[in-house]
Amino acid sequence: MSRIPGRDYRQQLAEEEPWRQQFPYHWDADEAVTRREFVRFAVLTSGALFVGTVVLGILGKLDSRKRTKRQLIMKVGELEPGHAKYFHYPNSGDQAMILRLNDGSYAAYSQKCTHLSCAVYYQPKENTLHCPCHEGYFDPVTGEPTAGPPQRRLPRITVEEQGGNLYATEMNP
Template sequence: MSEHVDVEAVPVDPPIWKRDFPYEAESEEEVTRREFARYLLLGAGTMAAANVGLAAWTQLRSINTGEPMEIIALDEVSVGGTYLFRYPTDADPAVLLRVDDAQVVAFSQKCTHLGCVVYFEPDHDRWHCPCHEGNFEPVTGEVISGPPTRPLGKIEVEVRDDGRIWALGKVSEHYE
């Protein structure tokens, strides 16, 4: 004789995850998968728009807009040497290169690709961005290789009669 088992009468154990996490919230059933996907898409869209806005701001911003400022004495930077300073504000890293006895150039130290810090490599005669292997010409700041599409932000500088190097900023706009 076979014994008939009533399915309704057999107790069913809850799933393991429910035993391990027996917590319930009042509103846990209120968010549907469709609503969750909508919030996820909205959040991703917001982050994408913010990144595009930030990229546009860094690409369009001019670095040569500060007030004239004394940087350093020419004889304190060796030929082929660099000097770090901040220009046009304290939040903007900049770097000066002494090319020869009389010529100096200065650039924003931020790569025009994603804003990583560039540094001068004298052995390769270039400005180098280690983040994505971007390289720039040392005197003009023009792109040599890598993902950057724009040259480094140039800061107009001059060596004055007293041997001091100055960033010209807004003054140089009159000469262009």
């Protein structure tokens, strides 16, 4: 578009390009975010983060109720030292394991790896708990991660002996 000397350029544009009459906005104004809009968006984002934190609190309370359950695992002495038995706790879909450590004591954990939820297995020769998916290792006595990608310990299951039987009573994530 050539500019005609002596004539108002804006007026000329408006006549030669009719769409400017229908959308008469400066293109900076079309994309501009005002400070007020920015603050409103920031407060909305802040509210969303707050709601997320509250939801985690509620989920934490709900989970703590679900984790307490008494369930028979096996008879005392059924497991030799250095062996493990796999069972389901607290629900039928949750895999768990009880270990008879070399000193004769028992330790029970969720079998779900705290990295990406693969199944963890007891390896008595190496005296370790091994997650084969990403080579994660846990201490069988404490459940703490010793090598590999896991950062959190395995959820521990409280075991109680009563009447010659072993019971799982509580899951402590």
